[in-house]
Amino acid sequence: MRKYLAFFRTRFNMGLQYRTAAIAGLACQFFWGAMAILAFKAFHDTDPSSFPMSLPAMSSYIWLQQALLTLLTMGGMDNEFFSVIESGNVAYELCRPVDVYGMWYSRSAATRVSNALLRCVPVIVIAALLPAPYGLSAPPDLLTFLTFLLSLVLALAVINAMGMIVYMITFHTITPRGVRLIAVNICDFFSGDIIPLPFFPAGFKEFVELLPFSATANVPLRIYSGDLHGPEMVKLMLLQVFWAAVLIAVGKLIERRELRRVTVQGG
Amino acid sequence: MKLYLKYFEIHLKSAMQFKGSFFATIISQFLTAFTVFLGITFMFGRFNSVDGFTYEEVVLCYAIILMGFGLSQLFASGFKVFDSMIGNGQFDRILCRPRNEIFQVLSQRIDFVRLGMLFQAVVMLVYSLVTCPVDWTFSRVLTVIFMIAGGFVLFSALFLLDGSIAFFTIQGLEVMNVFTYGALEHGKYPLSIYGRKMLTFCTFVIPYALIQYYPLTYVLGRTERLWYMFLPIIACLFVVPCWIVWRIGVSRYKSTGS
Numbered sequence: 001m002r003k004y005l006a007f008f009r010t011r012f013n014m015g016l017q018y019r020t021a022a023i024a025g026l027a028c029q030f031f032w033g034a035m036a037i038l039a040f041k042a043f044h045d046t047d048p049s050s051f052p053m054s055l056p057a058m059s060s061y062i063w064l065q066q067a068l069l070t071l072l073t074m075g076g077m078d079n080e081f082f083s084v085i086e087s088g089n090v091a092y093e094l095c096r097p098v099d100v101y102g103m104w105y106s107r108s109a110a111t112r113v114s115n116a117l118l119r120c121v122p123v124i125v126i127a128a129l130l131p132a133p134y135g136l137s138a139p140p141d142l143l144t145f146l147t148f149l150l151s152l153v154l155a156l157a158v159i160n161a162m163g164m165i166v167y168m169i170t171f172h173t174i175t176p177r178g179v180r181l182i183a184v185n186i187c188d189f190f191s192g193d194i195i196p197l198p199f200f201p202a203g204f205k206e207f208v209e210l211l212p213f214s215a216t217a218n219v220p221l222r223i224y225s226g227d228l229h230g231p232e233m234v235k236l237m238l239l240q241v242f243w244a245a246v247l248i249a250v251g252k253l254i255e256r257r258e259l260r261r262v263t264v265q266g267g
Numbered sequence: 268m269k270l271y272l273k274y275f276e277i278h279l280k281s282a283m284q285f286k287g288s289f290f291a292t293i294i295s296q297f298l299t300a301f302t303v304f305l306g307i308t309f310m311f312g313r314f315n316s317v318d319g320f321t322y323e324e325v326v327l328c329y330a331i332i333l334m335g336f337g338l339s340q341l342f343a344s345g346f347k348v349f350d351s352m353i354g355n356g357q358f359d360r361i362l363c364r365p366r367n368e369i370f371q372v373l374s375q376r377i378d379f380v381r382l383g384m385l386f387q388a389v390v391m392l393v394y395s396l397v398t399c400p401v402d403w404t405f406s407r408v409l410t411v412i413f414m415i416a417g418g419f420v421l422f423s424a425l426f427l428l429d430g431s432i433a434f435f436t437i438q439g440l441e442v443m444n445v446f447t448y449g450a451l452e453h454g455k456y457p458l459s460i461y462g463r464k465m466l467t468f469c470t471f472v473i474p475y476a477l478i479q480y481y482p483l484t485y486v487l488g489r490t491e492r493l494w495y496m497f498l499p500i501i502a503c504l505f506v507v508p509c510w511i512v513w514r515i516g517v518s519r520y521k522s523t524g525s
Contacts (some may be wrong), residue, residue, distance in 0.1 A: 024442045031445050035453040035461065042318050042460035043310060050313045178291025185298035194306040201312050 004106040011110035033066040052198040055133040057225035063127035063136040071116035072217040074184040082176040151220040154240035161247035171258040274374040296383030327395035329455040333388040335418020343423040346430030417478035417499025434516030477502035
């Protein structure tokens with residue numbers, strides 16, 4: 001366990017080095033969030049009765065989504081692993097006397113956390129200062145906030161395990177571009193990144209909630225904004241635990257199969 | 268032109284060397300556009316209209332902007348890798364050759380995978396042309412063509428500007444993505460829904476509204492002002508300041524020495 005923590009720590013420090021890139025990214029996210037809220041507000045103004053969430057809850061959802069972008073989306077995958085596989089330097093990784101899955105899992109989790117920590121604080125602060133209904137509002141109560149945090153950790157476990165599967169598939173295909181983007185698109189859509197799940201048609205939404213993709217950002221963001229509560233919330237959180245376990249198991253299985261027949265590219 | 272066709276052939280051949288990866292990327296490009304389209308469809312499953320625009324009209328709007336964007340990604344994506352051309356000294360070689368630099372940068376990269384995105388745009392365009400309750404007069408069809416062409420030129424100008432910035436920063440700037448990808452993502456809806464201030468910005472600062480909102484109102488019969496039809500041509504003037512920045516960049520260019 002200690003060596004995984006060490007991988008986590010070195011990676012985390014490395015992420016904190018790129019501050020200018022983080023500031024530029026911040027400006028993008030802020031603009032993106034504002035435009036998304038304005039678009040949803042236009043729908044709300046046209047017909048408030050058809051809007052499945054309250055407008056302040058919607059704004060909170062969008063701002064948290066922007067703040068936690070690199071933590072909870074497929075886009076937050078670590079480019080380094082792809083280039084290591086493509087260049088053949090992966091051979092060095094395989095020489096180390098630690099389990100590759102565990103090592104990469106902790107390193108890619110650290111990349112996500114360090115990227116997100118830098119970006120989330122300013123987004124949250126600025127968004128909290130915006131006037132209602134555009135700003136980020138406080139969660140309904142303390143218990144909700146604590147459940148949100150727990151669900152956030154589970155979401156990280158699920159999305160990271162899903163990212164691991166994409167890395168492992170890259171062992172097979174070598175070039176990551178296609179596989180990776182397909183995974184990003186599918187995951188973004190079903191995790192409520194393009195439109196939140198409450199906007200999905202009834203029936204289809206219930207089906208999508210069972211998928212592993214929705215066990216990511218969808219759950220914590222909706223808990224925070226107060227949209228998800230009671231038995232429904234417990235059910236989705238249990239599903240998060242289930243998917244985290246299944247995806248890690250599947251990832252390890254693919255790892256074992258791929259590593260047995262891995263061909264190292266180049267020298 | 269003959270030289271460009273030659274480059275075109277070379278890029279096509281090299282893309283075909285990795286068929287699996289190539290088609291997977293085309294599919295992913297299609298999915299990017301398709302999931303946005305699904306999002307619009309789900310929204311309109313709940314709402315009949317937004318700010319007075321119906322589903323078919325929004326699909327037409329998204330189809331047009333996606334087409335302009337996809338075309339400029341296909342042909343002008345050389346500017347997107349321009350920072351690495353400066354970084355690895357490739358631009359030094361370009362300056363030595365007796366051809367226009369912009370032409371050479373453009374011909375360094377033709378991104379065929381964008382065909383996936385364009386496919387989605389064509390499907391949506393055909394769908395909305397059939398279903399929109401619009402009397403398709405000659406001038407309206409021409410306006411749609413102008414809008415697509417205007418979008419192509421405007422986005423290409425933005426990529427040119429994005430590339431030119433690399434002269435001053437060596438590394439590309441992520442912020443520029445807001446004006447290209449961001450404009451595509453948020454330009455799926457007619458720009459008026461974002462409010463007056465945003466519309467003013469998109470009219471006078473970066474002329475997105477000139478290729479999107481104003482001519483769209485003419486196409487959909489919201490206005491009788493025929494001159495709205497020619498606004499996309501005026502939007503093309505945006506190339507001029509971007510080109511000036513590029514010229515300043517070239518004249519001050521110092522090799523990175525690698």
